[in-house]
Amino acid sequence: MDSNGRAHKILAVYFWLIVLFLLLPIFVVIPMSLTAGDLLRFPPEDWGLRWYREFFASHSWVQATWLSVKIAVIASLLATATGTLTVIALDRRDLPLRSALLHFVSSPLIIPHVFLAVGVFVLAVKLRLTNNEYIVAGAHAAVTLPFIVLIVGSALKGVDRNIERAARVLGAGPVRAFRTATLPSLIPSMLAGATLSFFISFDELIISQFLLSSQETLPMKIWADVRLELKPTVAAVSSLLIIVSAVAIIGAEVLRRRMGPPSSKSTV
Amino acid sequence: MDHTSKHSLNTTPVPVRRRVWPVGQILLLLPALLLLLLFFVLPNLDVVRVGLFDPDFTLEHVAKITSTRTYLSVFGNTIQISLVVAVLGALIGYPVAYFINSRPRAIQMKLLLLILVPLWMSVLIRSYSWMVLLGRDGVLNAALMWLSVTEAPVRLLYTSGAVYLAMLQILLPVQIIASYSAMTEIDMTLVRAAQTCGASAVQAMRRVFIPLSMEGTVTGVALVFMLSMGFFITPALVGSRKDLMLGNLVMQHVQQLNWGLAAAIALLMLLATLVVVVLIKAAGRYLTRWMV
Numbered sequence: 058m059d060s061n062g063r064a065h066k067i068l069a070v071y072f073w074l075i076v077l078f079l080l081l082p083i084f085v086v087i088p089m090s091l092t093a094g095d096l097l098r099f100p101p102e103d104w105g106l107r108w109y110r111e112f113f114a115s116h117s118w119v120q121a122t123w124l125s126v127k128i129a130v131i132a133s134l135l136a137t138a139t140g141t142l143t144v145i146a147l148d149r150r151d152l153p154l155r156s157a158l159l160h161f162v163s164s165p166l167i168i169p170h171v172f173l174a175v176g177v178f179v180l181a182v183k184l185r186l187t188n189n190e191y192i193v194a195g196a197h198a199a200v201t202l203p204f205i206v207l208i209v210g211s212a213l214k215g216v217d218r219n220i221e222r223a224a225r226v227l228g229a230g231p232v233r234a235f236r237t238a239t240l241p242s243l244i245p246s247m248l249a250g251a252t253l254s255f256f257i258s259f260d261e262l263i264i265s266q267f268l269l270s271s272q273e274t275l276p277m278k279i280w281a282d283v284r285l286e287l288k289p290t291v292a293a294v295s296s297l298l299i300i301v302s303a304v305a306i307i308g309a310e311v312l313r314r315r316m317g318p319p320s321s322k323s324t325v
Numbered sequence: 326m327d328h329t330s331k332h333s334l335n336t337t338p339v340p341v342r343r344r345v346w347p348v349g350q351i352l353l354l355l356p357a358l359l360l361l362l363l364f365f366v367l368p369n370l371d372v373v374r375v376g377l378f379d380p381d382f383t384l385e386h387v388a389k390i391t392s393t394r395t396y397l398s399v400f401g402n403t404i405q406i407s408l409v410v411a412v413l414g415a416l417i418g419y420p421v422a423y424f425i426n427s428r429p430r431a432i433q434m435k436l437l438l439l440i441l442v443p444l445w446m447s448v449l450i451r452s453y454s455w456m457v458l459l460g461r462d463g464v465l466n467a468a469l470m471w472l473s474v475t476e477a478p479v480r481l482l483y484t485s486g487a488v489y490l491a492m493l494q495i496l497l498p499v500q501i502i503a504s505y506s507a508m509t510e511i512d513m514t515l516v517r518a519a520q521t522c523g524a525s526a527v528q529a530m531r532r533v534f535i536p537l538s539m540e541g542t543v544t545g546v547a548l549v550f551m552l553s554m555g556f557f558i559t560p561a562l563v564g565s566r567k568d569l570m571l572g573n574l575v576m577q578h579v580q581q582l583n584w585g586l587a588a589a590i591a592l593l594m595l596l597a598t599l600v601v602v603v604l605i606k607a608a609g610r611y612l613t614r615w616m617v
Contacts, residue, residue: 061526065427072424072436075417079443079494082454085464089457097457139357146353153347162357165365167548169555169598171572172591176368179375179584199364202357253445260447262558263572267579276449283453283562292457295450306445307438314434 083299090292097287108293118294121278125259128190128274132197133254137247139198140205144213145235147206159206166203170263173200178267188270196264201254208253212246212313213239245316249309256302376588386589396574396590403570404597406485406560407553410492411546411605414500417493419542422504437505444498452559455491456482459563487563495559496552500545507541536613543609547602554598 089097093105112118143162147155165173177196181187216239224234262276269277275294282291376386390396425436443451458464459481466478481487511534519529557572571594578587 068420068424068427072421075421075497076439079440079497081458081494082443082446082451085458086450086454096462098462135360139360142353143357146350149347149350152350158354162361165361167551168365168369169551169572169591169594171555171557171575172372172595173365173368175375175575175579175584175587175591176370176372177364178579179371179588180368195360196364196368199360202360256445256447260449262449263576266576276447279449279453280558283449283456287456287460291453295447295453298450299446302445302447303442306442310438310441 083303086292087296087299090289090296092289092292095289097289097292108289109297111290112293112297115290117273118275118278118290121273121275124190124272125275128194128197128265129255129258131191131194132201132258133251135194135198136201136205136254137251140202140250141209141243141247143202143206144210147210148213162206163203165200170200170261174264174267177264181268187268188272190269190272193265193268193274194258196268197258197261198254200261200264201257204253204257205247205250208246208250208313209243212243216242242316245313249313252305252309256306259302372588372591374588375584376590376592379585386585387593389586390589390593399569399571399574400593400597402568403554403572403594404601406488406492406568406570407550407556408601410489410496410553411500411550413489413493414497414549415504415542415546418497418500418545419504421497421501422508425501425505426508437502440498440501443494444502448495449558451495452491452562455487455494455559455563459487459490482563483565485564485568488560488568491559491563492553492556496549499552500542500549503545503548504538504542507538507544510541511537532617536617539609539613539616543606546609547605550601550605551598554594 088100090108091104091106092098092101093103093107094101140162146152147159149155152158173196177192178187181189181192186192218239221234221238224238225231229237260276262274262280265274266277266280273281275298279291279294282288377383379385390400421440425433425440428436456463460466461478461480461482463482465481466475469475469479470477515537516529516533519533520526524532554570555572556570557576560568560570561573571590575587575590575594578584578590
């Protein structure tokens with residue numbers, strides 16, 4: 058074997074070791090959640106769905122899950138709608154301040170959430186709006202907006218705009234031309250972006266933690282539970298979340314690659 | 326619309342309008358700008374206000390932070406952890422990105438999914454799973470004892486090492502994707518040209534390929550550093566008391582209703598982050614120039 062081939066082999070082994078490291082939590086948490094015993098053991102001594110039943114039978118776990126779903130749905134709808142409109146607006150190359158605006162809408166990406174959370178909290182206290190799930194959803198939407206702009210924006214770049222021009226030449230108004238010629242190619246990436254914002258909001262802890270007092274989201278409940286004791290219920294919740302989010306994210310990614318415009322395929 | 330104007334020169338009837346204030350675009354932007362104003366700009370300004378005005382301009386909170394040893398050590402600790410995680414992430418992630426980029430296009434996408442799935446797993450759940458992995462009766466201890474490396478369980482959880490390990494696992498995908506997207510942009514004919522001109526594979530790698538992928542990789546380092554600076558879940562779950570980071574400190578003070586202090590810490594944290602990011606970018610440019 059030549060040295061190039063050997064180097065490639067070593068690199069391949071290295072790659073799979075790192076993938077194993079990255080996926081380790083999945084390989085451990087899911088089997089452990091299937092224990093029938095009282096303690097987390099790997100591998101479990103008795104297998105069973107006991108802790109999954111416990112989760113669905115628990116009022117507080119189910120309620121926390123619903124609150125998280127509600128907040129995440131509102132946040133992802135809000136972010137997807139405003140983000141897509143932003144992308145369309147910024148599509149015009151000669152828009153004044155275009156690149157400044159693009160930087161501005163991307164900036165929530167780089168501000169630590171702790172920083173934002175303190176600010177939203179202090180403002181909400183002043184306006185007597187703490188413990189309001191819509192405020193939490195709004196803050197989550199602001200945090201996920203950059204992802205929508207990134208994903209939908211890269212899809213718009215890959216769309217063949219000649220179709221829209223053709224529609225215009227054939228007499229369609231600008232809105233109708235956009236809606237019938239360009240928008241359909243954006244829908245897969247809008248769905249992918251919405252899925253992503255849903256899970257970012259679903260996972261967000263610190264803004265929710267600061268703003269909510271009498272109700273808790275799923276991450277807040279996990280956070281509170283994990284610090285008390287390592288009960289297998291958390292492993293069951295985690296496994297459910299891992300499976301649901303992996304399926305949704307892979308689904309959205311596949312959809313976007315299959316149906317989206319060609320040039321957006323390399324962006325992640 | 327404007328991009329039709331070039332073509333309308335021949336086909337005419339559409340009048341060419343340029344540099345008119347784009348009312349339509351502004352209307353489209355309004356919802357996002359409103360959202361960011363309410364939930365991003367105003368809160369951020371409020372952090373500055375609360376941290377620096379009480380009720381008049383005061384550096385009292387900042388002074389308290391800079392004169393308290395424990396706060397300063399948390400600052401140093403946070404910057405150190407974030408820098409180490411960011412640099413290690415680049416060193417470990419770069420070959421991974423290189424491997425993905427070296428595969429045929431169709432396989433690349435599948436390999437990338439393996440990196441993306443852990444990336445979108447909840448940080449809270451990943452930190453929790455490290456608690457389970459590293460605990461006294463955890464998988465790692467069981468493995469170590471089975472391999473007879475140790476006889477009794479070793480303390481792995483609640484150590485600095487646990488914080489580094491868990492944070493690397495959480496943030497490594499970000500770096501891999503940043504390096505990978507830089508590599509996909511590289512014109513490989515340049516590397517082949519270098520080899521045709523007599524460069525060895527190693528030389529072509531060092532003086533052409535790596536410098537060309539450097540900017541994206543350094544952006545990844547900066548991104549991982551920024552994300553680490555705000556961490557609070559992982560250090561609280563897998564670290565010891567002395568591994569607490571600025572995020573934990575902010576959280577503590579908000580819960581004790583010391584908003585001024587919390588805001589001042591958050592403010593200094595943001596400033597420190599920006600300064601270090603500028604330094605990281607400068608170091609990246611220096612390194613690139615040195616390699617070429």
